[in-house]
Amino acid sequence: MVSVSNFVIQSHPAEYHDFVRYLDGIEFRRIVLHAPGLRFKGARQILWECFCGGRQLLRHLDSLGGAETVVAFSHFAFVVKLLARLGLLHYQRLFCFGFFLHDPRWFRIFRWIVRLDRPNDHYAIFSRREVDLYRSQLGIPEERLHFVPLGIGAKFGIRRRQTAESKATTILRAAEATVSTSPYWRPSDPFPPGW
Numbered sequence: 001m002v003s004v005s006n007f008v009i010q011s012h013p014a015e016y017h018d019f020v021r022y023l024d025g026i027e028f029r030r031i032v033l034h035a036p037g038l039r040f041k042g043a044r045q046i047l048w049e050c051f052c053g054g055r056q057l058l059r060h061l062d063s064l065g066g067a068e069t070v071v072a073f074s075h076f077a078f079v080v081k082l083l084a085r086l087g088l089l090h091y092q093r094l095f096c097f098g099f100f101l102h103d104p105r106w107f108r109i110f111r112w113i114v115r116l117d118r119p120n121d122h123y124a125i126f127s128r129r130e131v132d133l134y135r136s137q138l139g140i141p142e143e144r145l146h147f148v149p150l151g152i153g154a155k156f157g158i159r160r161r162q163t164a165e166s167k168a169t170t171i172l173r174a175a176e177a178t179v180s181t182s183p184y185w186r187p188s189d190p191f192p193p194g195w
Helices: 017-025 043-064 074-085 104-116 128-138 164-176
Strands: 006-010 029-032 067-073 091-097 121-125 145-147
Touching: 006 017, 017 029, 029 043, 043 074, 067 074, 074 091, 074 104, 104 128, 121 128, 128 145
Parallel strands: 006 029, 006 067, 067 091, 091 121, 121 145
Antiparallel strands: none
């Protein structure tokens, strides 16, 4: 039985499909939008995807009411945050999985956009450098930036042939780890309270 309090939102069906499949298994309800899903995107394509996906997400607001946890990917998480700030969507915590912004021309704009954040909005990022970059350039507090090392499987001696589900388990646990107390997740660590 799927819990109606945890959701994962995909802009298109192929977005992080392995990770989403794992979340399905731990009672996250999947909301799949059909925004244009281009692999390499410029500013116009990102804005168009957010606009199209945002319009489609409006149809799911009733089912998202009172969500405990919402996982959204990359820049689309800001559409979710905007809807929450407008009072159209309610959640207790949000994970922006795979946020990526390195072009300094966008920092000024995103400094304004991150003002949509609430204290329980978190970012799972894949580079230690991004923790310092987003903290200093965007003003995101370090305790909401969770570094997930992409080579985590090799670091902990996890078998080379993992299933998609076991990789996603490792990534999810690492995303939830508190970077300030332990920069790497240890395989013996349990899920944090609330999972």
